[in-house]
Amino acid sequence: MARKRVLITGAAGFLGSHLCDRFIKEDFHVIGMDNLITGDLANIEHLFKLENFEFYHHDVSKFVHVPGQLDYILHFASPASPIDYLKIPIQTLKVGSLGIHNLLGLARVKRARIIIASTSEVYGDPNVNPQPEEYWGNVNPVGPRGVYDEAKRFQEAMTMAYHTFHGVETRIVRIFNTYGPRMRLNDGRVLPAFIGQALRGEDLTVFGDGSQTRSFCYVDDLVEGIYRLLMSDYVYPVNIGNPDEITIGQFAEEIIKLTGTKQKVIYKPLPQDDPKQRRPDITKAKELLNWEPKVNRAEGLKITYDYFKSLSKEALEKIEHKDFSNYNKK
Ligand code: NAD
Ligand code: UDP
Numbered sequence: 001m002a003r004k005r006v007l008i009t010g011a012a013g014f015l016g017s018h019l020c021d022r023f024i025k026e027d028f029h030v031i032g033m034d035n036l037i038t039g040d041l042a043n044i045e046h047l048f049k050l051e052n053f054e055f056y057h058h059d060v061s062k063f064v065h066v067p068g069q070l071d072y073i074l075h076f077a078s079p080a081s082p083i084d085y086l087k088i089p090i091q092t093l094k095v096g097s098l099g100i101h102n103l104l105g106l107a108r109v110k111r112a113r114i115i116i117a118s119t120s121e122v123y124g125d126p127n128v129n130p131q132p133e134e135y136w137g138n139v140n141p142v143g144p145r146g147v148y149d150e151a152k153r154f155q156e157a158m159t160m161a162y163h164t165f166h167g168v169e170t171r172i173v174r175i176f177n178t179y180g181p182r183m184r185l186n187d188g189r190v191l192p193a194f195i196g197q198a199l200r201g202e203d204l205t206v207f208g209d210g211s212q213t214r215s216f217c218y219v220d221d222l223v224e225g226i227y228r229l230l231m232s233d234y235v236y237p238v239n240i241g242n243p244d245e246i247t248i249g250q251f252a253e254e255i256i257k258l259t260g261t262k263q264k265v266i267y268k269p270l271p272q273d274d275p276k277q278r279r280p281d282i283t284k285a286k287e288l289l290n291w292e293p294k295v296n297r298a299e300g301l302k303i304t305y306d307y308f309k310s311l312s313k314e315a316l317e318k319i320e321h322k323d324f325s326n327y328n329k330k
Pocket of ligand 2: 081082177188189190191193194205206207208212214248270271274275
């Protein structure tokens with residue numbers, strides 16, 4: 001029987017590359033697409049030798065063409081870390097609006113089922129904890145995070161419209177903070193920031209007083225949840241994340257213990273609109289998908305730390321960010 005064909009956008013990124021691995025393992029023909037704005041081909045280098053993998057270097061905010069049949073589309077292309085989307089706000093808004101429109105149009109003509117990567121950021125700085133899917137959120141549209149949060153909210157609305165108006169088979173996953181190998185050391189997210197600082201012998205920078213909370217999910221658990229949701233019949237958003245909530249101050253202490261660094265915690269101002277609490281209510285995922293996370297933080301952090309330690313000294317020292325100044329003008 002011919003292999004099923006899946007298009008994965010954002011394939012060279014952290015999550016996209018793990019999804020490529022999973023669909024290769026399931027014996028799909030995988031078509032990766034990425035414009036490499038925050039991704040790295042090194043994440044999928046090992047797949048290029050396979051006959052059931054191909055790659056398009058393409059910006060999905062422009063018209064997307066893929067020859068042949070498509071059975072599934074996973075739309076994961078988007079800057080994802082606060083540092084990235086603050087540096088490239090217009091690209092972020094474009095991929096969340098023009099990009100999703102192109103991908104939904106493609107899903108429609110190919111009669112493919114599409115899943116889109118949404119985020120816990122649709123809940124903004126939430127007034128309820130944990131956050132169930134029914135919570136509509138508390139988002140500042142004109143604050144610095146608005147470019148990401150509102151793009152993702154629009155993406156959900158557009159996806160539901162294509163489902164109800166055009167009958168496209170759609171799925172929406174709301175992803176909570178996920179970590180693991182292949183995160184970019186300089187993407188500014190808290191885990192690579194802390195581990196990078198420990199490895200370079202710098203103090204760990206906690207923003208605010210460290211009382212804000214997050215709940216960290218290991219990447220393999222997330223990928224399993226996404227796979228199950230894609231194969232399910234459920235069209236409304238589903239939270240996938242690990243409900244084990246921790247303050248950022250405690251998290252810094254865990255990283256200090258894990259890495260054995262002699263450095264200390266230093267405090268920096270809390271960025272504007274930084275959510276004070278975040279924890280997924282995963283009742284739906286449990287009931288609909290029979291899914292819950294399996295990897296606890298101690299295990300997941302150890303694997304991730306080993307990955308960062310295996311990087312070259314050069315990669316570790318290279319913490320400056322790419323020059324994004326031209327992208328903003330497009
Ligand atoms: P990432 O930056 O590692 O990956 C994103 C990928 O998308 C990169 O390879 C980038 O080059 C590519 N990309 C961006 N704009 C593009 C465009 N216009 N055309 C083609 N490719 C483009 O980030 P990630 O953590 O892997 O996030 C992947 C997706 O998951 C994003 O949509 C993000 O919003 C979502 N998400 C991630 C998390 C998390 O904790 N990692 C949480 C919530 C949601
Ligand atoms: N944070 C921090 N120090 C850092 C980077 C991040 O204290 O060097 C905090 C940040 O303010 C937020 C939390 O860690 O409260 C998670 O930040 P991240 O950027 O990883 O993701 P977010 O959940 O905010 O999108």
